Amino acid sequence: MECMERETMRKIQSARLKKMVEYVYHNTPFYRKKMQEMGLTPDDIKSIDDIVKLPFTTKIDLRDNYPFGLCAVPMSQINRIHASSGTTGKPTVVAYTRKDLKVWTECITRCFQAYGADHNDIFQISYGYGLFTGGLGAHQGAENLGASVIPMSSGNTSKQIQLMHDFGATMLCCTPSYALFLAEAIKESGIPREDFKLKRAAFGAEPWTENMRKELEEKLGIKAYDIYGLSEVAGPGVGFECECQSGTHLNEDHYFPEIVDPKTLQPVAPGETGELVFTHLTKEGMPLLRYRTKDLTSLHYETCKCGRTLVRMDRILGRSDDMLIIRGVNVFPSQIESVILEMPQFEPHYLLTVDRVNNTDTMELKVEVRPEYYTDEINGILALKKMLTSRLQSVLGLGVDVKLVEPKSIERSTGKAKRVIDKRTL
């Protein structure tokens, strides 16, 4: 599957899409109604190229049909229910049949294999277990691989470190922000890094940058891989990095990706940036057509050096939701993160507060100076501040009010990090 000719892949995708459209038309009233409104019947879908005719699905549709309105099977066939993490209002619910869980598990196993993990590995799963797909998802994938699994969940950092050390964990799965926190805690624990057996890690569930990878690899002495996913599509394992780390391969035989212009909703040319959209090709429980992820990225169809033909996705530039418009300029928190990470003087944790003062947008960035870079002189510290301010100015094209704060004063997260506070009221 992972290395087949693109032509063959297209054929499989075409056959699966035709079957899927037929399936939702008859089993999901929501899609039948939408298609009827558009004057579409399943017969109009002859190949994967016809996907552009199909209606989109948004998070709002999922909310409106809370909890099980988009299910295509009766509850008796639903085997597992997950719900979205950390958003306001009603949670976004996803339901899986036994087969859906099997497909999802296989996709995650594929990821772990691509990282070079096998049954000899000891996995520490430090994603939260529960309604969030991260914990259980990674757990299933690792068990399916035949590895030894420590179902650690997130939090309880001192225990994490103790077990990581005592059990000789070789593989870590968690959010990159929590990994940073763990790395700091390991340093503080006084246990030498050589006493840990950690070799590699799968980080995901929040966007992270190349600089963050370097930082984590260096601090933990590991090779760090991206794992991509979102609960609406399946959970972790929708995509993964191979050993070449030149993009995230997507499991497109099950989750078909497209990139569209977020404004016009028209497909963009391969390699161009836009919003990532997924269509389920094999899902039974709650299949979605053209689900808009809000993630901004681009897709590349050339064969990877690793030999896989599976389409590759660039690093997520940010959620279109995450994008801030400051004085008319688009700003992604990931840009700020990159700047901070390229300067060794600062800790990788930050808190950006956006506000509006006298009708002008303001950004205040709180960042911690690394202990070894504190100086005894006011001018020395002001120079650090100035250096960061001018670097941000040149990258963002905007002034940022940098506030240097004391060590550990920025809250560390155990799950998805909260790094931006927007106080503006429109």
Place this chain on the structure above:
Amino acid sequence: MVAKQLSIFLENKTGRLTEVTQVLGEAGINLSALCIAENADFGILRGVVSDPDRAYEILKANHFAVSITSVVGFSCPNTPGSLATVLTFLSEAGVFIEYMYSFANGDMANVIIRPTDLDACVKALSEKKVELLAANDLYKL
């Protein structure tokens, strides 16, 4: 002579100074001298304490941004013009002072200075027979 001074970076936040002094107090560490340099966002507390190495460890464990800086302590008569005399020795020797703080104690005044060049400073003061304060004496003030 040359003594260890603690320098602590503090955000301009109510209660931070109290916390530093509490942490030191609870550890049984006495503050011999202290001053604060400040700016709009933050301040740097500089102080001489009874046990600088232990104070450093304790503050570090409590997540304070603390560092140790070398300073020179001396004493001079608490009379008009005495400090000017000593400072003249230093400027004549080309020693630049980054900052200093002092406190009078009866007939004498104690002065702590942070020169750009520690050795040159100590040399200049010794040659002019200025009464240098031994580190241990400073810690016990």
